[in-house]
Amino acid sequence: MHEALPAAWPDLLASAELIGDLAVEERAALWTAARRGAAPRGSVLFAAGDEARHLYLIVSGRIKLLRGNSDGQEVIVRLIGSGEVLGGVAVLPRSLYPATAVALDDVDMAIWSRDALAPLLEQYPRLTTAILALVTRRMGEVQSQLQDVATERVARRVARALLRLAGQLGRKEDGGILIDLPLSRQTLAELTGTTLFTVSRLLSGWEAEGLVEVGRERVVIRAPHGLARIAEDLP
Amino acid sequence: MHEALPAAWPDLLASAELIGDLAVEERAALWTAARRGAAPRGSVLFAAGDEARHLYLIVSGRIKLLRGNSDGQEVIVRLIGSGEVLGGVAVLPRSLYPATAVALDDVDMAIWSRDALAPLLEQYPRLTTAILALVTRRMGEVQSQLQDVATERVARRVARALLRLAGQLGRKEDGGILIDLPLSRQTLAELTGTTLFTVSRLLSGWEAEGLVEVGRERVVIRAPHGLARIAEDLP
DNA sequence: CGCTATTTTGAGATGGCTCAAGCTATGTGG
């Protein structure tokens, strides 16, 4: 059942989240236990409430982690790019995924089943600590988002989201930072707790001011400083 | 420097969060490493951004965990009652508290310094797993709150908060469930991302309908089912 | 009994939502 990892991956991922901090031996053990996986654009890796059986490390492609409420509205908890880990809960026995993961792109990834992981966690306790560090960092991020949605107005939330995304998934382009991901108005709205209409209006305004350049599922930040002025309490 | 724990505590806390799942030996080791602490109403246990040096287990009293933004607005991330653990980040070296902890009551607690904890974590790897489970559960809760604030209207958020608090800190009273904590309109507002005025109006309305009974820093739920009707999509 | 913190209530303003209509890329099948 184990499909070997491409030989190139270990190099690519030596700097990845979670793995980067481990000792050589621990890394090697991880690579041995991993299998390779792929998911086409739009596919669901797992749904909220599913039993958490797998831990994922994204090699290429983007994923959105979201929660939907009873009447169909969705909130994106996090966007995940290459080098990031997904499904940390899976190291705990009998745990459930708290959110749904959907591929925004075609995705390549390394996958560990809980069964493959369990003996490693026994043998290398630092693995558990590394995952705890991961979950803890994310906790801070989610708290931060909660704070934003609860206390800031929409313009500021959207500006912050764009800057955050630029840092996480941004790519330098001629005269700006491209947010390298199919980012629709709807997605941005779900990320910031507003509607696609409001996002559209904001972006149009900012484009007129020369802060950003927008297109279909595409945002380029032209003046990060100007956006930061909206995002924070600056003059 | 170690102030012994009162002899009665180990019994009290055998069922506490985190400790309840451990083996007898592990618990004993924990008790030995703990010291006792107290904090008066209103005091700050730690502030957001402080280096995380201590792990707390609340024995009696309540605590609010909050984050404040630049212009003084605050969001309560979680309310914590007896038997609950606070400051799980402290098991990670060089970590910072992501939120501020303030005592709402006079508080009694068991405290572990990181230094005291470190050797235990080495010796009993299951401790780390237990803390990971803790942080993971909380992650789900915070995500849930984020989802609420981002997608639901205020009435529903407040109703849900009341029901959640009733479950977590509720005490049966004659003809209702008292939320056993000094719960001002302001606190409820910070918990749900709204203003004290809106909370006041909602509670007045619900009192008129016989759903709750309110007083100064006090809420008693008279008709949980009625509140649940507001909190969920029911007839 | 007076001081202070909490709460209530009113009146008015408004940010953001809803809904409707039209527009524009993008891709597709004839």
Added chain:
DNA sequence: CCACATAGCTTGAGCCATCTCAAAATAGCG
């Protein structure tokens, strides 16, 4: 290669849930 279908986006108009600010009532505390 064109024309049509589709998904994404923009814009306008109106509304309303919630916030803001002001003032007064209430409750606990020293």
